[in-house]
Amino acid sequence: MRQRFEGSAHLIRLAVVAAAFVLLFLLIRRAVVPAGFGQYGHFRPAALKEIAAREPVFAGREACAGCHDEIVQAKDKGPHAHVGCEACHGALAVHANDPSALKPTLPVPLHLCPTCHEADAAKPKSFPQVASLTHSGGASCVECHNAHQPKL
């Protein structure tokens, strides 16, 4: 018996090292995998509460009425009726909660409008699109269009 294991000390050492690695792996895994992981598959249940607790950055579509009624009404009558204010002005929850806390900077039309309207073969033909450079000749889009009620 003894003779049979005589030359195999290195194998036992290897097995001990391998076992140590497995143990180390299990310890690290225990330390870094968050509680509850696996309960709903590849998802961490506590994330739901953390996300719900965050302060929303968008005010939402109803939030601008009351203070900017004229613009809301003008927009509702034109082709941009379904484009949310914050789609163009960015997230404005801070401003809507307290206008003196943040005065929004106005979007630059030549940058903003082509993000939706630049001609592109991949867009549906029914969507109004223009080749900005030739269409406006470098002039700002709002020289001819009203941003809130763009139909001429």
Ligand code: HEC
């Ligand atoms: C509680 C009232 C109130 C609400 C709600 C509100 N605003 Fe305002 N907004 C103001 C006031 C007052 C000013 C002028 C601020 C100033 O001049 O310092 C202003 C200014 C602005 C300006 C800049 C105007 C300029 O001439 O530079 C923009 C753009 C704007 N608001 C967009 C919005 C949008 C979009 C919403 C909805 C998400 C919104 N506001 C919600 C009161 C409000």
Ligand code: HEC
């Ligand atoms: C399609 C993009 C777009 C949408 C949607 C939009 N805006 Fe604007 N808004 C602009 C641009 C561009 C300007 C700057 C116009 C300029 O430079 O003359 C502007 C200007 C303003 C101003 C400054 C005063 C003025 O009349 O020029 C306010 C206030 C404002 N927007 C509020 C709103 C509110 C409230 C809504 C939603 C009801 C809204 N906007 C929706 C693009 C948009």
Ligand code: HEC
């Ligand atoms: C977030 C995307 C978005 C932005 C930014 C945007 N638009 Fe629009 N625009 C639309 C949508 C959506 C429509 C309605 C399309 C429809 O009715 O099929 C529209 C319609 C229009 C129309 C009417 C075209 C027609 O034949 O009825 C004009 C003109 C127009 N936009 C000009 C502008 C100008 C100028 C700006 C910049 C101030 C701008 N748009 C910014 C989404 C956008």
Ligand code: HEC
């Ligand atoms: C010099 C005036 C002028 C300027 C500047 C201008 N437009 Fe126009 N735009 C027009 C006229 C006029 C029409 C309607 C006739 C037509 O379809 O060409 C129009 C139509 C449009 C349409 C509707 C196209 C369709 O097929 O229904 C869109 C979208 C548009 N413009 C976006 C823009 C954008 C984005 C800018 C800025 C890059 C801009 N315009 C700058 C005059 C202008």
